[in-house]
Amino acid sequence: MKPFAYQAPGDAATAVRSVAADPAAVFLGGGTNLVDHLKLGVAAPDLIVDVTAATSNEITDDGAGGLRIGAAVPNSELAADRRVRDRYPVVAQALLSGASGQLRNMATTGGNPLQRTRCVYFQDVTTPCNKRKSGSGCSAIGGYTRYHAILGASEQCIATHPSDLAVALAALDAEVRVLGAAGERGIPFVDLHRLPGEHPELDTVLEHGELILSIDLPPLPMAARSAYRKVRDRASYAFALVSVAAAVDVADGIVRDARIAFGGVAHKPWRATKAEESLRGAPASDDSYRAAAQTELAGAQAQDGIDGGNAFKILLLTRTLVATLRDLAHEET
Amino acid sequence: MKTELSLDVDGEPYHLAVDTRMTLLDLLRERLGKMSPKKGCDHGQCGACTVLINGRRALACLALAVAHDGSEVVTADGLAHDGALHPVAQAFLDHDAFQCGYCTPGQICSAVGMLDEFAQGWPSAATIYPASEPELDHDEVAERMSGNLCRCGAYANIVPAVQDAAGQMAPR
Ligand SMILES: Cc1cc2nc3c(=O)[nH]c(=O)nc-3n(C[C@H](O)[C@H](O)[C@H](O)COP(=O)(O)OP(=O)(O)OC[C@H]3O[C@@H](n4cnc5c(N)ncnc54)[C@H](O)[C@@H]3O)c2cc1C
Ligand code: SF4
Ligand code: FES
Ligand code: FES
Numbered sequence: 001m002k003p004f005a006y007q008a009p010g011d012a013a014t015a016v017r018s019v020a021a022d023p024a025a026v027f028l029g030g031g032t033n034l035v036d037h038l039k040l041g042v043a044a045p046d047l048i049v050d051v052t053a054a055t056s057n058e059i060t061d062d063g064a065g066g067l068r069i070g071a072a073v074p075n076s077e078l079a080a081d082r083r084v085r086d087r088y089p090v091v092a093q094a095l096l097s098g099a100s101g102q103l104r105n106m107a108t109t110g111g112n113p114l115q116r117t118r119c120v121y122f123q124d125v126t127t128p129c130n131k132r133k134s135g136s137g138c139s140a141i142g143g144y145t146r147y148h149a150i151l152g153a154s155e156q157c158i159a160t161h162p163s164d165l166a167v168a169l170a171a172l173d174a175e176v177r178v179l180g181a182a183g184e185r186g187i188p189f190v191d192l193h194r195l196p197g198e199h200p201e202l203d204t205v206l207e208h209g210e211l212i213l214s215i216d217l218p219p220l221p222m223a224a225r226s227a228y229r230k231v232r233d234r235a236s237y238a239f240a241l242v243s244v245a246a247a248v249d250v251a252d253g254i255v256r257d258a259r260i261a262f263g264g265v266a267h268k269p270w271r272a273t274k275a276e277e278s279l280r281g282a283p284a285s286d287d288s289y290r291a292a293a294q295t296e297l298a299g300a301q302a303q304d305g306i307d308g309g310n311a312f313k314i315l316l317l318t319r320t321l322v323a324t325l326r327d328l329a330h331e332e333t
Numbered sequence: 334m335k336t337e338l339s340l341d342v343d344g345e346p347y348h349l350a351v352d353t354r355m356t357l358l359d360l361l362r363e364r365l366g367k368m369s370p371k372k373g374c375d376h377g378q379c380g381a382c383t384v385l386i387n388g389r390r391a392l393a394c395l396a397l398a399v400a401h402d403g404s405e406v407v408t409a410d411g412l413a414h415d416g417a418l419h420p421v422a423q424a425f426l427d428h429d430a431f432q433c434g435y436c437t438p439g440q441i442c443s444a445v446g447m448l449d450e451f452a453q454g455w456p457s458a459a460t461i462y463p464a465s466e467p468e469l470d471h472d473e474v475a476e477r478m479s480g481n482l483c484r485c486g487a488y489a490n491i492v493p494a495v496q497d498a499a500g501q502m503a504p505r
Contacts, residue, residue, distance in 0.1 A: 003334050006353040006399045028400065035356070035395045036376050048353070050400050076389075080455040096458040100480020101447055103377060105389045106396070236458065236479035 001038050008050040012179050012211055015054040018047065020181040020209030027051045027211060029111025030074070032103050037116070041125045042132060055110060055213055059083070065219030068177075071110030071212045075165065076101065078109060088217055090226035090245050094168035097230040100237050110212035113166040113176075113192065116203060117159035117267075118239055120144060130156045131200040138200075145305030147239065150313050151266040151297075157200030158303055160264055161193060162239050167263035168228055170271050171245040174217050180210035189215070193268030200267070222249040222257060225331055229324040230263070231316060240264035242317040244324045248279075255279045255288065255329070260321070262296075265313060272296045275321070284329040286322055293318040338402040342367065343411025351398050358382045358393035361408060369409040369438035373482070380481035383439035383446075384408050390446025409438030412445060421445050421498040428494035432485035440481045444495045447477045448502060469499050 009015045019025040025047035028034055037043035056070025059081050067083060078084060079095035095104065121127040121139035128137035140148055140158050148158045166189075174189040192204050206212075226247035232238040243263035249256040258279045260272040275292035282288035297318065302311035339348045342365060351360060358375075361367040361384070373381030375394045382393040385407040412419035418426070421444045431437045451469060459476035460467045467473055474492045483491065 001354045004353055005334055006336060006397070008400070008402075028397070030395075031397055031400060032377055032392070032395050035397060038354070039375065048397075052400070076450070076455065080450075080453070085456065092456065093458070096456060096460075100380065101450065101477055102380060102383055102390045102392045102443060102480050103395075105446075106391050236476050 001041075002044045002046070004045050005047045006050065007047070008053055010053050012051070012054045012213060015049050015051050016179050016181060016209055016211050018049050019211070022047050023208065025049060025209075027110075029071070029108035029114075030106035032099070032107050033111065033115040037123075040123055042116075042123060051110065051211060052108065055211070062216070062219075065221070067217045069109050069215045069217070071108060071214055073109045074105055075099070075107040075109070075112055076104040079104065086224065088168070088172060088220075088223045088226060090168045090171065090223065090228045090247060091165065091217070093228035094164040094230075094243075094245060097228060097240075097243075098164040109165075109215055113163050113169065113189075113215075114204065114212070115163055118147060118162045119159040120147075122159065131159060131196075134199075134201045140305075141303070143305055144307045145303035145310045146307050147241070147264070148303050148305075148310055149266050150300045150302055150310060150317075151262070151270055152195040153267065153301065153303075154196045154198070154200065156198060157196035157267065159196065159200065159267055161203075161266070161268050163269070164228065164230060164240065164243060164263060166193070167243055167261045167269040168226075168245040169215060169217075170269035171226070171247060171259045171261035172217055172220060172223055173259070174215050176215055177213045178206065178210045179213050180207050182207075184213070186216075190269075190271045196267045203267075220247070220259075222259070223247045225249070225328055226259070227324055227328055229320055231320055242313050242320055244317070244320050246321070246324050246328060248284075248325060248328045250284045250329045253284050255282050255284050258325075260292075260296075262317060262321075265300075265317060272321075279325075284325075286326060289322040289325040290318060292325075293321040336399050338399060340398075340401065340403075341405045343406070343408055353397070353399050355398045356394055357384070357386075357396040357398045357401055357406070360398040361393060361406070367408050367410055370442075371435055371439060373436070373439075378482075379436070379439075380443055381436050381439040383442040383481065385442055385446055388446075388449065390443050407442070409441050412441065419445065420501045421448070421495070424494040424498035424501070425491070428490045428497065430490040430494035431483075431487050436481060436483045436485075440478070440483070440491060443478060443481045444498065448495075448499055451477070451499070469496055
């Protein structure tokens with residue numbers, strides 16, 4: 001591990017100034033991803049700025065039914081919060097489906113959505129990877145692709161985003177509050193992460209030195225009936241092969257509104273707007289749910305790979321969406 | 334780069350200079366001789382290094398020591414009181430909940446932290462929504478302890494040990 005200096009400022013402005021001034025500086029949250037990357041040689045900063053004291057560790061009511069979640073709030077506390085469990089069960093379920101009790105105690109609200117892909121080649125510095133080293137090639141294409149994308153991939157990178165929380169936040173139209181050298185701004189959560197395109201080295205639209213201050217959940221009454229369903233290789237403590245975050249508003253057997261996002265299938269949490277559109281006004285039936293999945297996945301592209309490829313994800317995700325919506329609609333009656 | 338920090342470990346205060354790269358796990362084992370937290374994977378995947386930081390279970394292998402300046406750390410060594418084993422440790426003995434014992438200190442610290450989380454009403458992925466009052470049945474214990482792997486596969490006895498300890502620790 002390369003030597004680095006460490007700072008733990010008590011305020012956000014100082015943290016931003018330190019990181020913005022040094023291209024080789026990084027923020028530290030709970031460290032559950034960054035410290036692993038320091039050991040693997042995937043990250044080699046010369047300055048680490050711990051932001052757990054510089055950002056809020058509180059969840060506050062916005063007075064209109066929404067919640068502001070400070071960047072330093074641990075994943076475990078967020079999942080246990082009564083308001084979150086009542087108003088946005090999808091958020092609590094997504095968090096609880098991820099990692100382990102120990103990791104959730106350490107991981108932060110700001111760090112979780114910024115964790116990097118679990119692509120095995122990205123984490124193995126002996127293999128080419130465009131995300132880790134721009135222009136070096138993509139070892140995953142034609143390699144192990146079980147955990148890789150079926151939507152929005154590019155010829156440079158087929159990685160998926162591993163966060164469960166991020167999928168729930170994308171479905172709920174959350175907003176990210178960030179502070180940078182140029183001041184504070186809000187970013188719709190669905191626009192935080194990028195598709196890989198020509199620049200897979202960039203996971204998000206954040207500028208170097210931009211610090212997440214909070215994640216804001218807007219008031220969304222229908223989210224009281226929301227759920228996260230994750231399909232994985234083990235019953236617990238494993239990343240998603242596919243996952244679905246959904247909220248539905250069903251009345252008299254008709255879907256009035258829906259919010260849907262997919263995990264495990266793209267470089268970013270995949271907001272399924274086409275599926276949502278196809279569901280509005282449709283009967284609350286398996287046929288509608290299947291049609292919605294098929295509409296969204298019409299452009300899906302499976303990867304071939306030495307592990308048999310990932311074409312299974314298309315059917316798996318279709319079924320996972322149908323099952324999630326069926327359960328939610330049933331809950332509604 | 335060296336930095337100074339203070340820690341309370343198993344009830345004793347320490348003040349030391351450490352390299353910023355040092356993890357809490359290496360500090361405990363190599364600087365303080367606390368050998369109960371184990372280095373299983375060193376990547377957050379096995380739970381063998383579990384300790385309690387300010388009362389909460391955490392992975393010492395992914396914790397930079399400098400980031401925990403001023404914290405109170407309890408390892409499996411520090412759970413005993415007045416020469417008596419902690420109820421969770423005693424339950425592991427009573428139920429023969431280990432073979433080689435390598436994962437055991439991490440399992441015990443994790444169970445202590447988990448039981449406290451449970452007592453505070455924290456949910457788990459096994460808790461059905463909308464949350465009724467969960468019981469510490471097999472599925473709850475297995476889910477809440479899933480961050481602790483046991484290569485010997487002693488799970489069949491670990492789950493009852495944790496349930497037994499929970500029963501003994503519950504306020505009557
Ligand atoms: C064995 C294992 C299993 C896991 N399983 C799952 C799983 O199933 N599902 C899942 O979703 N996750 C899983 N995780 C990942 C875990 O959830 C993330 O590592 C964690 O959420 C990251 O949060 P952190 O605070 O520790 O981030 P850190 O590691 O501290 O930081 C992560 C990144 O975010 C940046 N950062 C941190 N805070 C801020 C901020 N406020 N503003 C700007 N940048 C910031 C850092 O610079 C770094 O680049 C797993 C991890 C491990 C080790
Ligand atoms: S899929 Fe992306 S992260 Fe994985 S090897 Fe290819 S470029 Fe790297
Ligand atoms: S050694 Fe820390 S989790 Fe394995
Ligand atoms: S007792 Fe041997 S690893 Fe668990």
